[in-house]
Amino acid sequence: MENFTKRIFCTEKSWGLLLLRFSLVWIFIGSGLKKVFGIWGGPGLSGFAGFLDKIGVAPSSFFAPLVGWSEVICGALLLLGLFSRLASVVVVIIMAVAIVKVHPTDFNYPGVVLISALVLLNLGSGSFSIDRLIARK
Numbered sequence: 001m002e003n004f005t006k007r008i009f010c011t012e013k014s015w016g017l018l019l020l021r022f023s024l025v026w027i028f029i030g031s032g033l034k035k036v037f038g039i040w041g042g043p044g045l046s047g048f049a050g051f052l053d054k055i056g057v058a059p060s061s062f063f064a065p066l067v068g069w070s071e072v073i074c075g076a077l078l079l080l081g082l083f084s085r086l087a088s089v090v091v092v093i094i095m096a097v098a099i100v101k102v103h104p105t106d107f108n109y110p111g112v113v114l115i116s117a118l119v120l121l122n123l124g125s126g127s128f129s130i131d132r133l134i135a136r137k
Contacts, residue, residue: 017126020116024091025079027113032071035064055101067094081129084120091117 034042043051045064052060071094074087095114099107125131 013123014127017120017123018128020119021078021081021084021125021129024113024116024120025075028071028075028078028091030075032068032073032075035068036072057097057101070094078120078125081125081131084125084129084131088117088121092121 030040033039035048036045038044038047042048045068048068049060049064052058052063057063070090074090077083077087078091092114095110095117098110099114103110
């Protein structure tokens with residue numbers, strides 16, 4: 001039993017994936033809540049829709065709640081380690097659009113987030129996840 005526990009819960013990869021997931025959780029839940037509810041100085045849905053209009057993303061009344069809620073929901077899924085690969089695909093799409101439409105000349109931040117999501121897409125959510133529990137059964 002000790003060897004099993006050590007093998008599953010004490011790998012550097014598992015801890016690294018957990019930290020990577022939590023960093024994306026921090027970014028996406030916070031960003032999504034700002035967009036959806038306007039907390040922490042965020043624009044709220046109407047302000048975010050106005051921003052989308054300004055950068056040419058239409059229909060903004062559709063995309064503002066879609067992006068905001070996607071960030072909140074995918075952040076929560078990554079927190080739990082549930083459907084992490086699916087959540088990572090959504091994060092990759094959001095960040096790719098952000099690079100093209102919002103940060104075309106200075107894409108360091110969204111680029112790192114995109115690459116982080118690609119790592120989770122490739123490796124999965126690790127041992128500390130509901131995905132792992134589901135896969136074991």
